[in-house]
Amino acid sequence: MPPIVETFADQQAGCPVLDPEFLQRALSLARDRALQVRAKISADWPRRSTKPDLSGVVRHPLSHDESAVWFCLHCDGKITGAQIAQNLWHCPGCGASPLDIFDTPFWSDDHGKSFQPVKSHVAVDVDRDEPEFQIVDNRPKLDLNEEKTILLIRSALLDDATNISEKLGALQAEISVDDETGVLIALEEDLWAMGKEPVQALAVAELLGLEVDFASSWSTIPFAWPGLGEMTSSTTEYTQMMLDGYAQYGGLTNKSPKES
Template identity: 75%
Template sequence: MTETNEFRRLKALAKRYARANRIAQHQALDLIAGELGFRNWVKLISASKKGWQTDTEQMARVEAFVMSPLPAATILKGDSEAMNRRFAYLEQAEHGMIGDHTYRLQEILGDVIIAGEGWSIRVSENPGAIPIVETYTDPEADCPVLDPEFRQKALKVARDWAVRVRAEISTDWPRRSTKPDLNGVVRHPLGRGKSAVWFCLHCDGKITGAQIAENLWHCPGCGASPLDIFDTAFWSDDRGESFLPVKANEAVGQDQPDFQIVDGRPKLDLTEEKIILLIRTALLDDASNISEKLGALLAEISTDDENGVWIELEVDLWPEKKDPVQALAVSQLLGLEAEIISSSSTIPFAWPGLGEIATSTSEYTQMMLDAYAQYGGLPNRKAKE
């Protein structure tokens, strides 16, 4: 590698690092110089004039450094100790151990999820959102994530990874999307212009360029995605004049915990819709021919406030004397008292008896079409647009 190429490579790496971590390029150059053992970039330049050159190993180290970004705040404080502390465990992430517990780490649509036996933590792509800690075990059971020390470690692993994911996202964005100019003007990452003031379609919040850049284009007030952020409040009568400035992220306040624990175990919410679904499925179990299947699918099912369920079956499709045994059994399991009613209304196809002799729906369809052709009008098919 010639000297020119070497420096071009270092500068390119600094540019990438600056962009990923939303810091100025000169700061990134200084950090990279620091990584090579110099106090700053100027020192590195002067050393190189005296014949100093990077070797392959040093270049590899700089590349590794650039790939594992640190939170910008840490770097801006110039904490060299923190800079040198690499996320060693991040390199081997994906699967890892905290104490005796294994975890897996993955990214789903920008969110980072760390999960183990009976627990998971989701760190949103939105830097303003607080992580959600979910447990899937009995509250009495021993779940590692309920132990504060373990939880902090797991949160750190996920948050560090999220920093990296966000950095990758902002690397793809124009530089001006993450770094406001002197007037606070920033460029929308999805090409919706430049402005120092932005508006959230979701919560009608007014957002400064610096705020929105810092929050990676998620609304600091409500967490809406970059898709909901506009430079003009076109939906407002006064073009957003009356909109209130969004408050900086309060969720990360001192007094409140910076995560939320929720019981993630599946809970049965037996709505009328779900009861109807189960009963109808049971009716299909009970149906012994095509006609009865149609009857099951067309049955009117409803529940009342007194734990009753009404099952209304069309008499032409479902024999009046036939008990829907499975449907009754399901009702009982759900603690419902079933009432079977026979009704007579319009049925979708004439000659319901055909459905009793056909062995399949295709056979029934053919018989039904033939019958219409012979005794009725032509199929009344709605033309597709």
């Protein structure tokens, strides 16, 4: 099979891999690496898996089944023992892995009689094979869906928070995104300081090209005495104050983690 060269640019554009000298050097390194990988696989697998006997029988490196004829679950190809051994148990037709190669076509209604022999892509001189160019673009694509946008806005709210109450408010905030109206952030009145502008959240929304509207919400706060969280920025210190407060003034309807 001729080597495949993937590039972002077409053959008329300026791209280093289109330079013949650069390309031949790159192909030489790739072939050397392929030989190293092949040698490593061959060393790890039983000899009977890479060397057919006089009848063409080889042993599957994973299942240890033996046969002179093999079948590909992926493309329904019929493969000789010599072919599959030479291609290190990857289908010579479609490239399927050894997990898709079986000695019997158990999935076929006619026991594989309709399966066609796989033609191996054998080159007379691999060093002179003209590479096949494919223009691809595998660069990561930014997909700012609603879930990811909300995640960024909430993270920015946490940046704005200066104490535990505000951190809890950022975590508890109701955030919704609409393509037409932008972002709506509903902050719990007992947790977020009245009149405090979330500067970082506004900055992130601006970067994303979104308008922001704010609203106040009144829901069940996670712990009593939200004012305790305004006294510290340490979750550990707040937790101790909260436990002490419940122990002194609270009921005993729920057990603490230490008591459960």
